[in-house]
Amino acid sequence: MYDVIIIGAGVSGAASARELSRYKVNACVLEREEDVCCGTSKANSAIVHAGYDAAEGSLMARLNVEGNQIMPELARELDFPFNPCGSFVVCLDEESLPDLRTLYERGVKNGVKDLEIITDKARIKEMEPNLADEVAGVLYAPTAGIVCPFNLNIALAENAYTNGVDFKFNTEVTDIRRIEGGWALETNQGVYETRYVVNAAGVHADKFHNMVSGTKIHITPRRGDYCLLDKSAGNHVSRTIFALPGKYGKGVLVSPTVHGNLIVGPTAIDIEDKEATATTREGLDELIAKAGMNVKDLPMRQVITSFAGLRAHEDHHEFIIKELEDAPGFVDCAGIESPGLTSCPAIGRMVAGILKEKLGLEPNPQFNGSRKGILDPDTLTKEEQAELIKQNPAYGNIICRCEMVTEGEILDAIHRPLGARSLDGIKRRTRAGMGRCQAGFCTPRSMELLHRELGLPMTEITKAGGDSKLVAGTNKDRI
Ligand SMILES: Cc1cc2nc3c(=O)[nH]c(=O)nc-3n(C[C@H](O)[C@H](O)[C@H](O)COP(=O)(O)OP(=O)(O)OC[C@H]3O[C@@H](n4cnc5c(N)ncnc54)[C@H](O)[C@@H]3O)c2cc1C
Numbered sequence: 346m347y348d349v350i351i352i353g354a355g356v357s358g359a360a361s362a363r364e365l366s367r368y369k370v371n372a373c374v375l376e377r378e379e380d381v382c383c384g385t386s387k388a389n390s391a392i393v394h395a396g397y398d399a400a401e402g403s404l405m406a407r408l409n410v411e412g413n414q415i416m417p418e419l420a421r422e423l424d425f426p427f428n429p430c431g432s433f434v435v436c437l438d439e440e441s442l443p444d445l446r447t448l449y450e451r452g453v454k455n456g457v458k459d460l461e462i463i464t465d466k467a468r469i470k471e472m473e474p475n476l477a478d479e480v481a482g483v484l485y486a487p488t489a490g491i492v493c494p495f496n497l498n499i500a501l502a503e504n505a506y507t508n509g510v511d512f513k514f515n516t517e518v519t520d521i522r523r524i525e526g527g528w529a530l531e532t533n534q535g536v537y538e539t540r541y542v543v544n545a546a547g548v549h550a551d552k553f554h555n556m557v558s559g560t561k562i563h564i565t566p567r568r569g570d571y572c573l574l575d576k577s578a579g580n581h582v583s584r585t586i587f588a589l590p591g592k593y594g595k596g597v598l599v600s601p602t603v604h605g606n607l608i609v610g611p612t613a614i615d616i617e618d619k620e621a622t623a624t625t626r627e628g629l630d631e632l633i634a635k636a637g638m639n640v641k642d643l644p645m646r647q648v649i650t651s652f653a654g655l656r657a658h659e660d661h662h663e664f665i666i667k668e669l670e671d672a673p674g675f676v677d678c679a680g681i682e683s684p685g686l687t688s689c690p691a692i693g694r695m696v697a698g699i700l701k702e703k704l705g706l707e708p709n710p711q712f713n714g715s716r717k718g719i720l721d722p723d724t725l726t727k728e729e730q731a732e733l734i735k736q737n738p739a740y741g742n743i744i745c746r747c748e749m750v751t752e753g754e755i756l757d758a759i760h761r762p763l764g765a766r767s768l769d770g771i772k773r774r775t776r777a778g779m780g781r782c783q784a785g786f787c788t789p790r791s792m793e794l795l796h797r798e799l800g801l802p803m804t805e806i807t808k809a810g811g812d813s814k815l816v817a818g819t820n821k822d823r824i
Contacts, residue, residue: 360693366508368706379810388654395486397452432489550679569611747780
């Protein structure tokens with residue numbers, strides 16, 4: 346019997362696992378997909394929000410600001426990309442300036458540092474030359490930033506794993522039953538028993554909550570569509586540009602990404618199907634229509650891909666992180682919609698704090714909070730690169746030409762703890778396939794590496810686990 350089972354290996358589950366691994370505990374993460382970061386944590390704006398949005402006094406506001414404060418140090422400790430680029434909320438007309446002030450005041454009350462309202466147009470233009478000419482003022486939040494959501498999630502999970510937490514993939518929890526001293530979790534891979542459950546199942550968290558509690562919750566999947574633009578458009582703005590919700594609607598954000606692309610989105614469309622992550626024509630049309638409101642001359646012809654993510658919107662728009670009164674031993678981590686990515690370091694601490702107290706956990710003397718990410722040869726000097734290639738020629742073999750990802754990086758992605766098992770696993774860890782050709786060139790080459798390194802037949806290699814196989818057979822099979 347485990348002490349703790351966490352359902353879900355998104356940022357909430359992985360951050361909870363990592364914080365829990367600071368203690369002597371027998372813990373396990375069950376994830377239905379083949380890898381970490383396969384749910385909402387892989388499809389969002391990747392913004393580290395400053396914290397002026399959430400209602401004053403809410404758990405969301407508290408964890409947002411705490412998470413924002415922890416993120417820079419966490420990025421250093423776990424070696425994932427983070428850029429404290431700051432953000433603007435753009436107000437386009439003088440009569441809406443009081444709304445900007447409302448945000449400012451809420452931010453100050455929430456504990457956001459260094460917020461500033463700028464109405465000096467020359468200064469605004471100097472900071473962001475491509476902002477719409479009609480700008481009346483902006484709320485500047487220098488503590489906002491951007492992060493690589495994949496590597497944040499992967500780094501947290503890897504670090505939890507190296508500190509002793511088990512991870513079981515392709516393991517879907519189907520039912521939860523009360524047993525003597527804890528819970529039995531039915532899965533497609535058999536039954537797991539545990540003293541405590543952490544419910545970090547994203548848009549599906551209401552299902553598990555409602556299985557064990559008489560007080561029901563309801564999560565609506567709220568879809569957000571995005572367009573991702575090529576790196577040639579990456580410098581169009583240098584901060585995240587939010588629209589001030591107002592008479593023109595909610596607007597969409599325009600932001601650089603940590604890897605030098607430009608992201609435009611998201612929409613906010615309530616749907617019923619919790620698996621429906623495909624973009625739609627109407628969603629993208631809405632996005633494109635709103636995109637140019639705050640930022641001019643957006644080069645929308647540079648779109649290289651579009652995608653959508655589902656917010657886990659609970660009816661009360663609040664994070665639910667607590668042990669359930671009518672189901673002792675069951676800890677919810679539900680309703681984790683935006684700013685969940687920002688908040689995850691604080692969410693992890695809160696969940697681990699509850700479990701530490703309940704289980705009376707002792708510190709883990711072997712805990713090591715640092716982790717080294719995959720070496721990116723681009724960060725080295727020419728001389729260092731030459732030396733690296735001499736030591737390991739795989740770093741001289743380019744597999745993904747768009748993102749200049751080498752064989753050495755992909756081998757590292759496959760062989761490191763909780764390594765990649767699919768093309769998307771490689772993509773999220775190294776960016777091979779994320780560039781302008783969107784994996785047109787590197788797909789067969791990455792497949793050959795998975796085949797060679799893992800001994801997988803080509804016919805078993807998948808894009809993203811499950812049935813997403815890429816090869817149906819060989820030509821000779823037909824003869
Ligand atoms: C459009 C959009 C934009 C956003 N932008 C931002 C932003 O800029 N900044 C920010 O801070 N936040 C943002 N967010 C919110 C943020 O992405 C989420 O709060 C966060 O990723 C939620 O993480 P999670 O781990 O709770 O859920 P998920 O990442 O969804 O993880 C849940 C996991 O549970 C697994 N699971 C589900 N059911 C089962 C089962 N039966 N058995 C086993 N495993 C199961 C899933 O496969 C999944 O891996 C955005 C969200 C969206 C949708």
